[in-house]
Amino acid sequence: MTKKILVCCGTGCLANGSQALVDQFYLETKKLDVNIIPQIKETGCNGFCENGPMVTIVPAHITYYKVQPKDVSDILESLDKEPVTRLLYKDDSGKPVTSKEENPFYALQHKIVLRNTGVIDPSCFNDYLEAGGYVGLTKALAMEPIKIIEEVEKSGLRGRGGGGFSTGLKWRSCHEITGEFKYMLCNGDEGDPGAFMDRSIMEGDPHSVLEGLIIGAYAIGSHYGFLYIRDEYGLALKHMQKAIDDAKANGYLGNNILGSGFNFSCEIVRGGGAFVCGESSALMASIEGRVGEPRVKYIRSVEKGLFDSPTVLSNVESLANIPYIMTNGAENFASIGTKGSKGTKVFSLVGNVNRTGLIEVPMGITLRQLIFQIGGGIPNGKKFKAAQTGGPSGGCIPEELLDLEIDFDSLKEKGSIMGSGGIIVMDENTCMVELARYYMKFLTEESCGKCTPCREGLRAMLDILTRICEGKGELSDLDLLEELAYVTSEASLCELGKTAPNPVLSSLKYFRDEYLAHIVDKRCPAGVCPKLIKYEIIPDKCKFCGLCVKVCPVEAITGKPKTPYIINQNKCIRCGNCKSTCAFEAIYVE
Amino acid sequence: MNDKKRSIEEILITFPSAKRFSLAILQEVQKEYKYISPDNLKAISNYLAIPISDIFSMATYYKSLSLEKKGEFIIKVCDGTACHIRGSLSVLDEVKRALNINEGETTPDGLFSLEIVNCVGACAMAPVVICNQDYFGNVKLGKAKEIINSCVKAVD
Numbered sequence: 088m089t090k091k092i093l094v095c096c097g098t099g100c101l102a103n104g105s106q107a108l109v110d111q112f113y114l115e116t117k118k119l120d121v122n123i124i125p126q127i128k129e130t131g132c133n134g135f136c137e138n139g140p141m142v143t144i145v146p147a148h149i150t151y152y153k154v155q156p157k158d159v160s161d162i163l164e165s166l167d168k169e170p171v172t173r174l175l176y177k178d179d180s181g182k183p184v185t186s187k188e189e190n191p192f193y194a195l196q197h198k199i200v201l202r203n204t205g206v207i208d209p210s211c212f213n214d215y216l217e218a219g220g221y222v223g224l225t226k227a228l229a230m231e232p233i234k235i236i237e238e239v240e241k242s243g244l245r246g247r248g249g250g251g252f253s254t255g256l257k258w259r260s261c262h263e264i265t266g267e268f269k270y271m272l273c274n275g276d277e278g279d280p281g282a283f284m285d286r287s288i289m290e291g292d293p294h295s296v297l298e299g300l301i302i303g304a305y306a307i308g309s310h311y312g313f314l315y316i317r318d319e320y321g322l323a324l325k326h327m328q329k330a331i332d333d334a335k336a337n338g339y340l341g342n343n344i345l346g347s348g349f350n351f352s353c354e355i356v357r358g359g360g361a362f363v364c365g366e367s368s369a370l371m372a373s374i375e376g377r378v379g380e381p382r383v384k385y386i387r388s389v390e391k392g393l394f395d396s397p398t399v400l401s402n403v404e405s406l407a408n409i410p411y412i413m414t415n416g417a418e419n420f421a422s423i424g425t426k427g428s429k430g431t432k433v434f435s436l437v438g439n440v441n442r443t444g445l446i447e448v449p450m451g452i453t454l455r456q457l458i459f460q461i462g463g464g465i466p467n468g469k470k471f472k473a474a475q476t477g478g479p480s481g482g483c484i485p486e487e488l489l490d491l492e493i494d495f496d497s498l499k500e501k502g503s504i505m506g507s508g509g510i511i512v513m514d515e516n517t518c519m520v521e522l523a524r525y526y527m528k529f530l531t532e533e534s535c536g537k538c539t540p541c542r543e544g545l546r547a548m549l550d551i552l553t554r555i556c557e558g559k560g561e562l563s564d565l566d567l568l569e570e571l572a573y574v575t576s577e578a579s580l581c582e583l584g585k586t587a588p589n590p591v592l593s594s595l596k597y598f599r600d601e602y603l604a605h606i607v608d609k610r611c612p613a614g615v616c617p618k619l620i621k622y623e624i625i626p627d628k629c630k631f632c633g634l635c636v637k638v639c640p641v642e643a644i645t646g647k648p649k650t651p652y653i654i655n656q657n658k659c660i661r662c663g664n665c666k667s668t669c670a671f672e673a674i675y676v677e
Numbered sequence: 678m679n680d681k682k683r684s685i686e687e688i689l690i691t692f693p694s695a696k697r698f699s700l701a702i703l704q705e706v707q708k709e710y711k712y713i714s715p716d717n718l719k720a721i722s723n724y725l726a727i728p729i730s731d732i733f734s735m736a737t738y739y740k741s742l743s744l745e746k747k748g749e750f751i752i753k754v755c756d757g758t759a760c761h762i763r764g765s766l767s768v769l770d771e772v773k774r775a776l777n778i779n780e781g782e783t784t785p786d787g788l789f790s791l792e793i794v795n796c797v798g799a800c801a802m803a804p805v806v807i808c809n810q811d812y813f814g815n816v817k818l819g820k821a822k823e824i825i826n827s828c829v830k831a832v833d
Binding site for chain 2: 357439
């Protein structure tokens, strides 16, 4: 069997120089004997971006991390011998591990959506076919549409975009409506800060999304579809377009798909960079060439959606699950996960955690497993404070709830949401008040301004939170915040406004003492809010090296030779340059 | 970079004259000219036969479109949550000082624009700074000048 060298070419690894690595592999394999030349594959994202570029050798299943062009010759020489130890990942006990399965980052993962990501070349149609691609579609086209819907319902798949609505039920509602034109849409307008699962899926396995879209279209009786993808996702756009072109050329898109008599075509629409366009009715408005503002919800899009025709909108990750369900059966899928949430979920595990990246785990895993086993705990021996799930529409989960089994319902019960699957881990140096202010600022900017509660309510909450962060808050502000949060969530038109108060309410619930410290003591316990902190030099630790003087942008640090330096508090702008530069930890935040 | 720019007519002709292409046309014009000029707003409105106020509201609503000319290099400091808690605001302050402009502004020589973006999906490498198409991950304080210089050099 020919050996294959899989070079990860996801956005993360590309930023770390994996293209140069691919070139080097091609250059050096030219020198090898023709009979043993390994195949070089540029794959999608492996998820462990922080340790990229990653290189995997199959069939030996040896994975190397942080590979540089200079390592290429050693890897090629070792192909029939022992692996190159220095490039292997060291587990928590410091032992080098060869395969991904032994790597603690991958050990607990269960890959369905990401089954091909990092394994196949996403721009190669045959790779997808060889990996069992389009088997689900072939099977589906031989079935009655209603049977497909029953199968998807039985699988228990719930929309992965945030709402968690049953995918099968959504398809059924649209299937039952008679209409000449129906539209099948894919939502790839991933905008949650801290989430990048959809990007990785579209980059790494675009055909699985497309296959899911075609199956969905057949099930609801649609002949035209759109994929709405963020303009910022250059590589995802490129790979999706290639997938569409290849599918068309091979008879999987267009007229009479695979001789079944079913016609379906689709095109990509590039998003304009508005967070609210991830909302279904705003997304449809944007495709129609209008300003992306949501509309009232009593008009259901399965009846009157895009161009006033019945429309189904499914998220990228939901669609990527569909081929798996059709190929392996609903029972197989439903055997994974919890009672109310079946299958797996892709999470982006980011923030203050040792191993960050993209992971896919069965529903029902605990936060503790996620953060401490997969993520390897908090860096620099710091203490865990909270994890934010669901992005700006979600809430924070404090330490006492670490053993919560995560699924759609359990998170909602605790005042957060699953959202699209961003998990942001925060250590003791994160200020929860400042974080609430950050989310409110984000949402204020992204609010489309159509309805008053969202437009004005968010702004009012932002003003209060900013005041608290600046040490000008009053105790009555907390009641006012809760009142505003209530009105905004009750009266807003769309989910952006309805869920916007979550970060404020959940941090108030679990971290009220931090709000009180800001308001009563005028102190930021985490040492973040610039107006409430100051940087000081510890005289005993200062070695008079003068490095801090050089990096200070406002010349606030002065000192004479052989005497500890001093920070002039009136000049200091609290940029933190000095603290991060000091090699002796002589600067502290108060 | 100094290739002759396509004329507005050349851009328009590649799209059917239907309202649903207005966003795509605006994006294309933005890419070509780095902004949407008043004349181009008019041209698009004429071509699609829709009121100029509609085109104007699109151009001001979507973040990727701008009515003011952007610099040759667009420096984007990511302030997504992952970047935020890893200190992106300090990075932003440093870039601001290095370029001597605020976010949303362009340097007088028309070379640099500075923008804050909310997450580019590269959270595992936070904090991230992007210069045109190049991603810089795990940006440490004190590296801003280096990044800016490397962008300029890459083009020279």
